[in-house]
Amino acid sequence: MTITDTIESEPMLMNKTANEFEEIVGGITAPQGFRASGVYCGIRKIKKDIALIVSDVPANVAAVFTQNKVVAAPVVVDKELLKRGSGTCSAIVVNSGNANACTGEQGMKDAWAMVSATAAALQLPEEEVLISSTGVIGQYLPMENVVSGIAQLPALLSTEGSNDAAVAIMTTDTYVKEVAVEFEIGGKPLRIGGIAKGSGMIAPNMATMLAFLTTDAYMAQPLLQKTFGILVDRTFNRISVDGDTSTNDMASLLANGMSGAPAIKEGTQEYVRFANALEFVLVKLAKMIVRDGEGATKLVEVIVNGAKTEAEAVRAAQSVANSNLVKTAIHGEDANWGRIICAVGYSGIDFVPENVQLSLNGLPILEKNYGIVIDEVKVKEAFANENITITINLNQGSESATFWTCDLSKEYVHINASYRS
Amino acid sequence: MTITDTIESEPMLMNKTANEFEEIVGGITAPQGFRASGVYCGIRKIKKDIALIVSDVPANVAAVFTQNKVVAAPVVVDKELLKRGSGTCSAIVVNSGNANACTGEQGMKDAWAMVSATAAALQLPEEEVLISSTGVIGQYLPMENVVSGIAQLPALLSTEGSNDAAVAIMTTDTYVKEVAVEFEIGGKPLRIGGIAKGSGMIAPNMATMLAFLTTDAYMAQPLLQKTFGILVDRTFNRISVDGDTSTNDMASLLANGMSGAPAIKEGTQEYVRFANALEFVLVKLAKMIVRDGEGATKLVEVIVNGAKTEAEAVRAAQSVANSNLVKTAIHGEDANWGRIICAVGYSGIDFVPENVQLSLNGLPILEKNYGIVIDEVKVKEAFANENITITINLNQGSESATFWTCDLSKEYVHINASYRS
Numbered sequence: 073m074t075i076t077d078t079i080e081s082e083p084m085l086m087n088k089t090a091n092e093f094e095e096i097v098g099g100i101t102a103p104q105g106f107r108a109s110g111v112y113c114g115i116r117k118i119k120k121d122i123a124l125i126v127s128d129v130p131a132n133v134a135a136v137f138t139q140n141k142v143v144a145a146p147v148v149v150d151k152e153l154l155k156r157g158s159g160t161c162s163a164i165v166v167n168s169g170n171a172n173a174c175t176g177e178q179g180m181k182d183a184w185a186m187v188s189a190t191a192a193a194l195q196l197p198e199e200e201v202l203i204s205s206t207g208v209i210g211q212y213l214p215m216e217n218v219v220s221g222i223a224q225l226p227a228l229l230s231t232e233g234s235n236d237a238a239v240a241i242m243t244t245d246t247y248v249k250e251v252a253v254e255f256e257i258g259g260k261p262l263r264i265g266g267i268a269k270g271s272g273m274i275a276p277n278m279a280t281m282l283a284f285l286t287t288d289a290y291m292a293q294p295l296l297q298k299t300f301g302i303l304v305d306r307t308f309n310r311i312s313v314d315g316d317t318s319t320n321d322m323a324s325l326l327a328n329g330m331s332g333a334p335a336i337k338e339g340t341q342e343y344v345r346f347a348n349a350l351e352f353v354l355v356k357l358a359k360m361i362v363r364d365g366e367g368a369t370k371l372v373e374v375i376v377n378g379a380k381t382e383a384e385a386v387r388a389a390q391s392v393a394n395s396n397l398v399k400t401a402i403h404g405e406d407a408n409w410g411r412i413i414c415a416v417g418y419s420g421i422d423f424v425p426e427n428v429q430l431s432l433n434g435l436p437i438l439e440k441n442y443g444i445v446i447d448e449v450k451v452k453e454a455f456a457n458e459n460i461t462i463t464i465n466l467n468q469g470s471e472s473a474t475f476w477t478c479d480l481s482k483e484y485v486h487i488n489a490s491y492r493s
Numbered sequence: 494m495t496i497t498d499t500i501e502s503e504p505m506l507m508n509k510t511a512n513e514f515e516e517i518v519g520g521i522t523a524p525q526g527f528r529a530s531g532v533y534c535g536i537r538k539i540k541k542d543i544a545l546i547v548s549d550v551p552a553n554v555a556a557v558f559t560q561n562k563v564v565a566a567p568v569v570v571d572k573e574l575l576k577r578g579s580g581t582c583s584a585i586v587v588n589s590g591n592a593n594a595c596t597g598e599q600g601m602k603d604a605w606a607m608v609s610a611t612a613a614a615l616q617l618p619e620e621e622v623l624i625s626s627t628g629v630i631g632q633y634l635p636m637e638n639v640v641s642g643i644a645q646l647p648a649l650l651s652t653e654g655s656n657d658a659a660v661a662i663m664t665t666d667t668y669v670k671e672v673a674v675e676f677e678i679g680g681k682p683l684r685i686g687g688i689a690k691g692s693g694m695i696a697p698n699m700a701t702m703l704a705f706l707t708t709d710a711y712m713a714q715p716l717l718q719k720t721f722g723i724l725v726d727r728t729f730n731r732i733s734v735d736g737d738t739s740t741n742d743m744a745s746l747l748a749n750g751m752s753g754a755p756a757i758k759e760g761t762q763e764y765v766r767f768a769n770a771l772e773f774v775l776v777k778l779a780k781m782i783v784r785d786g787e788g789a790t791k792l793v794e795v796i797v798n799g800a801k802t803e804a805e806a807v808r809a810a811q812s813v814a815n816s817n818l819v820k821t822a823i824h825g826e827d828a829n830w831g832r833i834i835c836a837v838g839y840s841g842i843d844f845v846p847e848n849v850q851l852s853l854n855g856l857p858i859l860e861k862n863y864g865i866v867i868d869e870v871k872v873k874e875a876f877a878n879e880n881i882t883i884t885i886n887l888n889q890g891s892e893s894a895t896f897w898t899c900d901l902s903k904e905y906v907h908i909n910a911s912y913r914s
């Protein structure tokens with residue numbers, strides 16, 4: 073059994089070790105050798121709208137992209153750049169306010185122009201650059217603004233620039249999403265940092281979310297990609313705001329090795345430690361995205377235990393997390409548990425309804441054989457909490473999965489009824 | 494090719510022939526030999542809450558039920574009754590206000606008690622009775638009220654009782670859903686009538702919807718079941734309010750032959766005529782349910798043309814119809830077409846995004862190769878309409894499908910945040 077197998081078989085890892093890692097300030101510029109900047113270039117009405125992240129040396133890169141069939145131009149271009157390159161990346165430029173999606177040939181030209189402008193400004197080969205866009209679909213990028221933004225960004229690069237970059241990638245987000253941790257491997261301090269943005273169109277398979285991570289650890293590119301893929305699948309691919317998967321999603325991890333610590337190799341204690349730290353950062357960012365879901369007032373954790381397979385646990389948890397009826401009931405602080413078991417019922421998994429147990433924030437709601445044990449007073453109190461955990465035990469196996477979502481509020485409708493205006 | 498094949502290959506039949514059938518008053522009591530009643534028995538706070546539909550002679554029965562794994566007691570009991578019986582049914586009793594779902598052994602006892610009380614009150618064998626419940630999940634039926642209701646219903650039966658029954662099955666519906674048509678086959682007048690209720694938890698695969706249909710035509714039971722199944726699949730299984738599939742759904746059709754017209758046989762002109770009329774009634778009811786979706790202000794018809802297979806057309810249309818982002822944009826009268834093509838993109842079907850054409854109420858929005866041809870002024874005007882039709886042409890085949898949904902409003906959240914209160 074490789075260590076990767078160990079990770080794969082421990083889906084609840086982070087929930088067990090959530091307090092193990094020390095958080096530090098600095099976000100993506102906390103790890104050594106990374107700088108970032110953000111500036112306003114006029115794509116949006118107000119707010120910084122273009123960001124740059126740079127590694128002082130070419131960093132090994134791992135990246136995952138949307139699984140939507142409709143893929144935005146920057147995603148197409150990034151895949152091509154990664155194919156042409158040698159597994160490293162030195163700079164990522166990201167704009168908000170316009171997704172450059174469904175923009176045809178013009179959109180492709182614009183995306184390539186972003187790449188060449190960034191490469192020129194930083195005197196890098198194009199293959200060392202990645203780009204990303206988020207915002208409205210179906211409108212051409214205002215390239216004059218974009219190019220002027222790219223020209224300004226290098227001079228603003230700073231080892232304290234993570235926050236500026238995090239602000240610049242936000243769309244309807246209401247707060248900045250930035251995390252960094254420090255931990256030791258064999259006496260050497262290592263750091264992982266990340267920034268992310270939501271906050272609508274968040275669904276499994278990368279939805280409209282962007283996340284950029286950095287580390288000063290060193291790991292060979294193929295292992296970095298494999299590890300990142302497994303952990304994204306267990307974190308960003310288990311969150312849902314509205315069930316919509318977007319055209320632009322991307323998460324990437326740059327590992328530049330500038331800590332000076334030796335390469336992290338598969339099958340070692342160091343590898344497990346690094347993977348745990350990375351999962352910690354990814355879970356933090358994932359929860360931040362969901363808690364900031366459009367109109368959200370509560371962070372909802374759906375845990376399915378006792379499943380035959382992890383895939384079935386994921387499917388059941390996802391069905392509950394995507395149910396508008398469950399999400400509105402939680403918004404109304406109403407323990408309408410029938411909607412929860414009903415959502416498991418149509419998830420497509422095979423199970424015996426009579427064996428299901430349900431609890432809410434640790435309070436039993438339903439025992440086997442539909443034993444209704446709800447204490448309405450206590451449950452009402454529990455609902456006052458901003459963090460709601462729904463635990464579903466299928467009692468037919470030993471596999472588990474966690475899915476994160478938010479409640480569904482009138483504010484969600486308000487935000488999305490006039491997004492383009 | 495049988496006539497059934499003909500029906501199967503013509504999914505758009507009703508849209509072509511929508512005005513062919515003459516609507517008459519009378520709902521489920523319009524066909525000869527049917528009576529109905531509805532009364533208040535105290536399950537709900539106010540409003541009639543229990544209904545009875547009776548055929549004067551045993552009628553051939555077709556029925557379809559929810560595909561949720563969590564199945565309410567009345568559905569379990571009905572399946573058993575249909576298995577025991579000889580394909581006929583004389584009486585259906587339906588309560589609103591309580592779904593008798595997730596109620597374990599007690600729920601099963603209560604469901605059987607509903608059957609025996611109804612059979613006794615009408616002096617029928619139990620196998621001639623079907624039952625149905627809708628409302629809150631996870632609470633026991635107040636059987637004293639239910640039994641008292643069943644005792645009162647027979648004396649109130651009337652050939653003008655359809656409306657009372659239609660009112661009694663409503664939950665959060667804001668209007669009564671009742672349809673009847675009259676048409677001739679070989680000079681003989683035939684009638685089909687129906688009532689239905691929504692209006693949350695409406696999704697494909699029968700969601701929380703109940704529909705009861707009657708006809709005075711005669712058709713052998715196996716053909717009746719087959720025909721009804723095909724047409725329900727094309728109507729009630731193509732509507733969505735919130736994507737949630739309920740535990741209690743049921744649609745049934747009683748055919749008592751009391752028109753005196755000869756039996757309708759497969760492979761005849763008469764059969765096609767009858768199937769068309771039945772589909773007309775089902776589409777009418779399906780649209781009424783969606784238009785009355787919780788908080789809905791618009792009826793949205795999603796048509797996918799140019800698909801390789803009908804199944805793919807259904808899948809794409811369903812993905813668009815279930816997208817909260819599409820539904821909120823329509824609520825806000827915002828032609829955010831990127832969300833539509835994005836929803837097709839994550840539907841799971843294979844297609845070439847560059848080949849897609851989009852229109853809204855007949856106004857072109859998007860041509861091939863992302864040719865954006867939207868006339869914002871005209872589209873804004875079109876949006877003022879209560880009926881919105883989104884037409885998506887995939888341009889890769891000749892198959893089509895229609896899916897019906899509604900917009901997503903703040904009122905939906907309001908209704909569902911405190912449904913149990």
